[in-house]
Amino acid sequence: MRVLKTIGELRDYRGGLKGSVGLVPTMGFLHEGHLSLVRRSIIECDHTVVSIFVNPTQFGPAEDFNNYPRDTERDLGLLESAGANAVFLPGVEEMYAPGADTLVLPGRIADRLEGAVRPGHFKGVATVVLKLFNLAQPHRAYFGQKDAQQVAVIRKMVADLNVPVEVVVMPTVREADGLAMSSRNSYLTTEERQAATVLYRSLRLAEDLIAAGERDPVIVRQRMIDLINTEPLASIDYVSVADASSLEELTFVAKPALISLAVRIGRTRLIDNIILS
Ligand code: PAF
Numbered sequence: 001m002r003v004l005k006t007i008g009e010l011r012d013y014r015g016g017l018k019g020s021v022g023l024v025p026t027m028g029f030l031h032e033g034h035l036s037l038v039r040r041s042i043i044e045c046d047h048t049v050v051s052i053f054v055n056p057t058q059f060g061p062a063e064d065f066n067n068y069p070r071d072t073e074r075d076l077g078l079l080e081s082a083g084a085n086a087v088f089l090p091g092v093e094e095m096y097a098p099g100a101d102t103l104v105l106p107g108r109i110a111d112r113l114e115g116a117v118r119p120g121h122f123k124g125v126a127t128v129v130l131k132l133f134n135l136a137q138p139h140r141a142y143f144g145q146k147d148a149q150q151v152a153v154i155r156k157m158v159a160d161l162n163v164p165v166e167v168v169v170m171p172t173v174r175e176a177d178g179l180a181m182s183s184r185n186s187y188l189t190t191e192e193r194q195a196a197t198v199l200y201r202s203l204r205l206a207e208d209l210i211a212a213g214e215r216d217p218v219i220v221r222q223r224m225i226d227l228i229n230t231e232p233l234a235s236i237d238y239v240s241v242a243d244a245s246s247l248e249e250l251t252f253v254a255k256p257a258l259i260s261l262a263v264r265i266g267r268t269r270l271i272d273n274i275i276l277s
Contacts, residue, residue, distance in 0.1 A: 019046030023138035029183035037142035058124030217241035237262035
């Protein structure tokens with residue numbers, strides 16, 4: 001497995017590849033969710049490049065950029081065992097040369113949900129993802145469904161800016177009790193880890209209500225909120241029942257619907273979603 005630290009090294013490596021290339025963009029501290037993307041890329045593509053870069057431009061000033069979990073040695077071991085061909089591991093100054101101030105401005109799809117609570121977040125995501133696409137020139141790029149709005153923003157960017165890449169989305173990988181895998185789960189204390197199951201429990205409640213015929217999103221949201229509020233360590237950022245493509249809140253539950261939520265468990269902010277399709 002090649003470890004590429006500079007843009008020049010990545011360009012040289014990419015220039016020598018024949019056949020299809022899969023890119024798995026990550027911020028490291030890898031878990032099974034990331035590895036499921038890597039494995040899919042290995043099945044579908046001749047070469048799999050994984051990027052590990054904790055991207056400062058997608059973190060707000062009061063967010064956890066400095067504390068974001070990092071363990072490069074462990075990540076490299078996992079990727080080597082999974083069979084990735086190359087890892088792109090740039091520093092911040094390599095990705096953002098001094099004076100670089102051109103950003104990708106996503107459209108309205110980035111204004112709701114996460115975008116409303118984390119202004120500028122998707123501008124940073126879209127910018128770094130487009131840079132990674134330009135550098136690695138992948139045929140396919142792999143993302144997890146857990147970041148549903150990120151997927152929607154990237155798909156829209158790819159369509160609007162005519163980026164020649166196929167976006168492949170893989171299902172959320174969950175712990176045995178339903179908690180969606182996330183690098184940020186490592187922040188949780190034992191008590192918080194237990195409390196964090198309330199996110200998936202509330203999603204399952206919504207799914208059950210809708211399966212039983214409930215079509216009023218106000219009722220679905222309220223039942224989810226009531227359940228989450230039974231957990232003393234939880235505080236809600238948002239609970240949403242939206243159209244899965246536009247991300248606009250529904251007035252009547254029709255499929256496909258994206259049920260999503262962001263909840264703080266103690267000081268850790270977690271997101272999760274399901275799509276009813
Ligand atoms: O999902 C992530 O880990 C990040 O948002 C991404 C896509 C690697 C961009 O920094």
